[in-house]
Amino acid sequence: MFTILPIKGLFDQIEGFYCDGISAGLKANNALDLGFIYSDTLCEVEAIFTNNKFQAAPLKHYQMYDKNFKTNFVLINSKNANALTGQKGIENIDTIFSSLDFELVNPIMSSTGVIGNHLPVEKIIAGAKKFDLNSKNAHNLSKAIMTTDAYSKTTMYEVKLEDGSSFKIGAVAKGAGMINPNLATMLCFICTDANIPKEDMKEALLENSETTFNAISVDGDTSTNDTVLLLSNKKSNVYDKDAFKEVLRLVMHDMAMLMVSDGEGAKKAVAFEVLNAASYEDAQIAAKALSNSLLVKTALFGEDPNFGRIASTIGASRVVSDENKLVISYNDVIVYNKGEFVFNEQIEQEAAKVLKNDKFKIICDLGVGKYSFTAYGCDLGYEYVKINADYRT
Known part of the structure; x- marks a missing residue:
């Protein structure tokens, strides 16, 4: 002990x-x-x-x-x-x-x-x-x-x-x-x-x-x-x-x-939690794809709960997945549920409220296995471009 x-x-x-x-x-x-x-x-x-x-x-x-x-x-x-x-x-x-x-x-x-x-x-x-x-x-x-x-x-x-x-x-x-x-x-x-x-x-x-x-x-x-x-x-x-x-x-x-x-100009730190993947490697690939995606990062900067970017990034990562088993949540707010469209006005407002926080989770349950991995990322905005455009000076 x-x-x-x-x-x-x-x-x-x-x-x-x-x-x-x-x-x-x-x-x-x-x-x-x-x-x-x-x-x-x-x-x-x-x-x-x-x-x-x-x-x-x-x-x-x-x-x-x-x-x-x-x-x-x-x-x-x-x-x-x-x-x-x-x-x-x-x-x-x-x-x-x-x-x-x-x-x-x-x-x-x-x-x-x-x-x-x-x-x-x-x-x-x-x-x-x-x-x-x-x-x-x-x-x-x-x-x-x-x-x-x-x-x-x-x-x-x-x-x-x-x-x-x-x-x-x-x-x-x-x-x-x-x-x-x-x-x-x-x-x-x-x-x-x-x-x-x-x-x-x-x-x-x-x-x-x-x-x-x-x-x-x-x-x-x-x-x-x-x-x-x-x-x-x-x-x-x-x-x-x-x-x-x-x-x-x-x-x-x-x-x-x-x-x-502290990501250059970042305002939000986000955990991308992938659950129930077919393999540990798939869980890593999907989570890291989400943490790297520029479209996801800019949506975070705009506080836009655009779950389409989340789903698209998982699909593009080529891991084993099925849209009829996928569940996407912002903290505990489910925005996509196993092929069912649940993203109504109320859900969008609740998800947008989550994105106003400095720290939160985006949880993606692939529903095809038992493996999980969490990657971490941040938003990307105007300050990042300004810092890196002027870096050598």
């Missing part, structure tokens, strides 16, 4: 982890743009990365290490993705780390921002030399890694086991645009003092990503830099496999939901 308790505060409360964010001049107006995570003992580390074929230089640099490497330092910059920068992009990372005076062991770099530009190496080196590795300021770090994010994204938990022992886990993340299943466009850094074995780390990340980061969509695009990094300094000397998997799921779900809610 175990108890999971949310903690008010950030992951810098975990013993042995230090962090901060500063301005290195990458962004205008002295905005925070460069951050670090440091551990005073070596950490076990695991990561999952984007499925994009053009992985950015920081991801390639990470994968050059031995698979069982440990680290004590992560450097994160915003404004520049260091993607599509060739071998020079990797060499620039080595140049940065070799220029720092800290005692770094297998340092990791993570970047986010505009694709196709080389890093401003001198600015990053000069900025990183200002770091105080005794600092505990996860709030500044969360600000420094933001790009188009409207707000920072953090979460923190403590797990108490039946014998009274405990461990902590927390995360900081960024992500608002280019969010799509197959790992969302985002960076997420998870720190824990759990004494988790190396072999359990990747398993827990992969298992939980399926229903969290791989189940969200803002705009259907997947970036070159997507990273989920898990660091464990093992200082608690406490571990329970089931407890860790569950609390990691909560951490990753928290971060994923904050990203969807």
